[in-house]
Amino acid sequence: MESESGSWFDAETATFGDRVAGAREALGWSQKQLAERLGVKVKTVKHWEGDASEPRANKLQMLAGMLGVSMRWLLSGEGPGVDAPLPEGVVPATAPAELAGLLAEIRAVRGEMSLQAQRLERLETRLEAALGATA
Template sequence: MTVENSEHWYDPQATTFGDRVAGAREQTGMSQADLAKRLGIKVKTLVSWENDVSEPRANKLSMMAGLLNVSLRWLLTGEGDGPTDEGADSRLVMNAAAALSEIHDVRAQLAASSARLARLEESLRDMREAVPVD
């Protein structure tokens, strides 16, 4: 998306699908890496969508509309519910999503650490039982 005035980036006659994706993504405050991670795709795939080199499949398109808080119709045609100027609300939602993702990661790390601790404890018990007591 190459627009000089970021407040008025959307021109229904001139924007492409890729422009709408990039503009809505930027409006939510997400980086390409953030959106790609949430969609479960590679950054280069998202870049190709934003550059109008390729287009997403229906399932990713639907997910993207939800993540960007726009209607599927707007994403495809530019008509309908596009991004709002409620940047603070969008950032709040994205920050909450990021926090939930981090909680999920921490929970997975804790589960792995707990399993490792159990293995070490069992190993120590085995060593203690192997040593004869006088």
């Protein structure tokens, strides 16, 4: 069921919510598990997946990192994302669940590190401005 432009999850075929749900399901996570990892309510994840709302920029970045996809893919369907879902009943030939869990945790840490790096840059800019004002 790929669209003519190529990807199951592209902008013509899928919405932001579809891509969030697809990436979450590709990891084997429930909405509750994703919500707990992001520090949001399950209701919030349901709203995102139902296209009733979208996350703020900081949560979007964490979400992309945890799901192992690019923010661009989540928003537009372009860039690194997940493959089309397998037909029902087909079991993917992937790494064991433990390895998938480790990979998911690494992705989550990567997202958190990116947020912290941005925060550090903002603090450095403020410090430089404060030091420049006192000189």
